[in-house]
Amino acid sequence: MTSPPPDHVPAAHGSHRELRADARRNRERVLRTAQQLFATEGLGVPLDEIARRAGVGPGTVHRHFPTKEALYLAVTIDQLKQLVAGAEALAGNDDPGALFELLARMMTNGAENAAVKSALMAAEFDLRTAAPDVAADLTRHVSDLLDRAHSAGAVRQDVSVDEVMALVAGAFAAIRHAGAETSRERSAHIARLILDGLRPPPQ
Structure with missing residues (x-):
């Protein structure tokens, strides 16, 4: 048996x-x-x-x-929850550079899951509708860390949370365009190039 x-x-x-x-x-x-x-x-x-x-x-x-779509959605929400958990941990320290750490994680994660997210979009799934609390939590953490970075002078004063989130989305496209989705080293390099643009100009 x-x-x-x-x-x-x-x-x-x-x-x-x-x-x-x-x-x-x-x-x-x-x-x-x-x-x-x-x-x-x-x-x-x-x-x-x-x-x-x-x-x-x-x-x-x-x-x-x-269905495959149900699994795609669950994978994406799970990844968002992991990012939120990481953001909460970063919020627990006083490092003004925590914003850049979180954004780098978001960019790398988004690049690795680009195909899944594209499949969800093709199936007309909207993450903001499917998981509004998780998406809102992540944006709130980005906003809080941005405020901290602003206060410490670690980030450009003229950048808003909406612009930061737009840059994260743009990073996904840049990493895909470079064919770097499966290379953490290359995707991290592209993310650093984008994040450098958020840092204040040298005096």
């Missing part, structure tokens, strides 16, 4: 809490695996292959993400 797949092993003593925790872990594994495969192998990776690489059964993936 064969053993059940890893994601179908029942929780000890029938604990619903353990089942829920196991389901969360499986979902997170699927999201991390999907994000990596989409970035390295493209969007054509079958759901069953994502399940195999994540070490879960196909039913687990289809149960959480019945």
Whole structure:
């Protein structure tokens, strides 16, 4: 008799809490695996292959993400949540340069997930509608770090949060145009070039 797949092993003593925790872990594994495969192998990776690489059964993936579009959306929202968590950590220190660290992360992340975001746009998914709180949280953190950088003289005084967010979006296009989506080194270099334009001119 064969053993059940890893994601179908029942929780000890029938604990619903353990089942829920196991389901969360499986979902997170699927999201991390999907994000990596989409970035390295493209969007054509079958759901069953994502399940195999994540070490879960196909039913687990289809149960959480019945369509590719649902998985694209979940991957993108998960990445945004990770950026928000990183922004919260950066907000906890007094470094006026934290703004540049967060923007660099946003640019690199956006470049790596450009294909997923393009697929969502093609399917007429709007992240601001699907995850308004997460998108608003990220913008709020950028605004707060920008205010801190302004006060410290670490960033141009004439730049607004809307302009900063526009530059982040522009960085995605620049990195794609350079074919640097799969190279962290090249995408980080392009991000630095753009971020240098936000720094105050030498006196």
